[in-house]
Amino acid sequence: MNVGIICEYNPFHLGHRKQIVRIREDFGADSGVVCAMSGNFVQRGHPAIFDKMRRAEAAVRCGADLVLELPAPVCLSSAEGFAMGGVSILSRLCDGLCFGAETADAEALSAASQALLSEDFSPLLRERLATGKSFPAARQAALTAMGLPGSLLETPNNILAVEYCKAILAQGSPMKPLPIRREGSYHAQTPDAANPSASSLRLQLEQGADISPYLPIEAARCFENAPIHTLQAGERAVLYRLRTMTEAEFAALPFGSEGLWRKLMHAARQEANLEAVAAAVKSKRYTRTRIDRMILCACLGITQAQMEAEAPYVRVLAFNDRGRKILKAVKKQGFFRNAGEPVDHPYQDLERRWENLYPLFRVDAPGVPGGNLRERLFYPPKFTNP
16 A cells, blocks of 8 residues: 655654654555655745755655655645645555544544535635635634534644545545644644654754754754755845836736735835735735745746646655655656656746755855756665665
């Protein structure tokens, strides 16, 4: 059985390895673990703290068999788009999808996802949006109106869990939802020894603290002396892009409906820093994460049209012997391309742009452009499967 995980590993920590161990405990030691991982940019609208190749290597050294890169437009999508993109990729390889959730009840999560896909849901959602509620609050209220617990959509892992189930249903995916309980707090600012949150570890890294006690030894070695990347480090690059964009370029951005792109344009031309720009655009109706994703899409040159288009191929970042065998079964389709492999397609020009911009977010000093473009996938020939 091959089990998929849609992830960011930003960074890979003890809780992530616990999930991989749990998969093999539940489904057998010979189960394949296939990860669809965000690349150098992540769903909250920030650069990844460590580059994708180091994070992919850490995942394989800690028990994953195959790590695929989620395309940047998928990484920077809403929870719905993030889930749809990940499910679409993993459905080619996997029998099940394992994910953490505060509510590890497959039936409850599936019932909520079916409700969100029903014809009755959209009118209820529009009614609640018309009252001035934010989109997340309106979704919760609409779900409650359908007789289901809106509280299922309150916590971040539950929200993604419902979206994963919804994507599986919408796409007719062969994968079975396999939720496991997510221990610890997703937004905790102080790392929990047994169940650290990635956000708490990023905060520790930005403060210069040692996070190795919260990482598997293999991951700690991968991240040792690795350059750190933050949005703040690349602020001037982002502001330059925002201040030189045309009105047409703002109008073409993702997440800019209902005139939000115009608010961003005005803020970018009036405010001194990114925090002030985002604060000027944010409102009760529009979440900060949506604003951050729109700003990063502006920097990367990602349009609404590109966000909606399916990537023509997906990069393979790392694998071990078992992962290589999993990939071999579908490699002839041409959809999976190795990291660093030249591809004669216009999409590679977009990849180059994103890879060239990522080093500008390096904290100590800007890195050389396109560093990951010259790297090859990670494959440990003498790796022994767990």
